[in-house]
Amino acid sequence: MNPLAKNYASRNIRGKLRVCDYMRADSKLREYVPRTVAFNRANLEMMTDRYSAVYVKPDVGSQGIGVCRVRKTEAGYELKTVEGKKQWKAAYETIEALYNRIVKLRRSKLIVQQGIGLDRVKGRPYDIRAMVQRKPGKSWECTGYMVKVGGANKIVTNYYQGGAIYTLRRLEKERGLSSGEGKARKRMMTEVALRIASTLSARRSGMHEMGIDFAFDGAGRLWVLEVNSNHPQFHPLKQLAPKMYYKMQEFAESYGRYSAK
Known part of the structure; x- marks a missing residue:
C-alpha cells in the first residue's frame, strides 16, 4: 500500500492554475496571488x-x-x-x-x-507552510506553521530537495525580527489563510485540510505561492514542535487521517 495514498474524508481541488484562478476571483485575495x-x-x-x-x-x-x-x-x-x-x-x-x-x-x-524574490534567512530563500484544518461540521482553524528553508543554491524550498525546517520562532530569531513584527506577520498569514480556506471550500464541498505556502518578498510583501489540499504533510513537526504536531494530528484523525506523511 502506498503510504502517501489519500484514503480519508477530505476532498481536494486538483490543479494549481484552477486554485490560483479561484483565489484571484476573490477581490480580497487577488493581491496575494502571483500572476x-x-x-x-x-x-x-x-x-x-x-x-x-x-x-x-x-x-x-x-x-x-x-x-x-x-x-x-x-x-x-x-x-x-x-x-x-x-x-x-x-x-x-x-x-x-x-x-x-x-x-x-x-x-x-x-x-x-x-517569480517572487523570496526573503532569505542565512542567505537562503524560505517560504512558510500554514496548515489549515477543520473538524467535520466545524469552522476552519489555522493549526500551525512550519518554515521551509531552501537547500544551498536550490530553486525550490522543499524538505525533499534538501531543505531545512524551522519553527516561526526560530525564523524570527534568525531574521532579527522583533516580537511585534513576528506577531504582525503571523496575524496577516492567519487572516489570509482562513480567507483562502473559506473561498476554496465554497468551490468544493467536503474539504477539511489545506497546506498553504506563503512567502514574503525582499520588501516584506506577503504572497501565496501554492495551496495543497491533497494530503499536505506535517510530519517534520513531530520532533520540532510536538504540541503543534499533535494538534494537527487530532484534527486530522477527526476526518479519518492517521498519517502525517
Whole structure:
C-alpha cells in the first residue's frame, strides 16, 4: 500500500492554475496571488518579458519535482530545473529553443508563474507552510506553521530537495525580527489563510485540510505561492514542535487521517 495514498474524508481541488484562478476571483485575495497562466509558447514569452524570473511548474505535482526557473539574460534565457533530487542549468539564445527544451522535459500539464524574490534567512530563500484544518461540521482553524528553508543554491524550498525546517520562532530569531513584527506577520498569514480556506471550500464541498505556502518578498510583501489540499504533510513537526504536531494530528484523525506523511 502506498503510504502517501489519500484514503480519508477530505476532498481536494486538483490543479494549481484552477486554485490560483479561484483565489484571484476573490477581490480580497487577488493581491496575494502571483500572476499564473497556462504553459504555452505565447504565455512563456509574455511572462519572461514581463517578470525578471518565472517558474514553470507541473499543474499537479509535489516535492519540487519538475519545477523550472527561467530568467531572461542579455544572451537569451537561463533555465534551471529539478529532476528527482537533482538540479541542472542550461542557457538558450531564443524563446523557441527554451520552449522546445521545456516541452521535452514535460511529463504533464504545466503552468507559468510570476517569480517572487523570496526573503532569505542565512542567505537562503524560505517560504512558510500554514496548515489549515477543520473538524467535520466545524469552522476552519489555522493549526500551525512550519518554515521551509531552501537547500544551498536550490530553486525550490522543499524538505525533499534538501531543505531545512524551522519553527516561526526560530525564523524570527534568525531574521532579527522583533516580537511585534513576528506577531504582525503571523496575524496577516492567519487572516489570509482562513480567507483562502473559506473561498476554496465554497468551490468544493467536503474539504477539511489545506497546506498553504506563503512567502514574503525582499520588501516584506506577503504572497501565496501554492495551496495543497491533497494530503499536505506535517510530519517534520513531530520532533520540532510536538504540541503543534499533535494538534494537527487530532484534527486530522477527526476526518479519518492517521498519517502525517
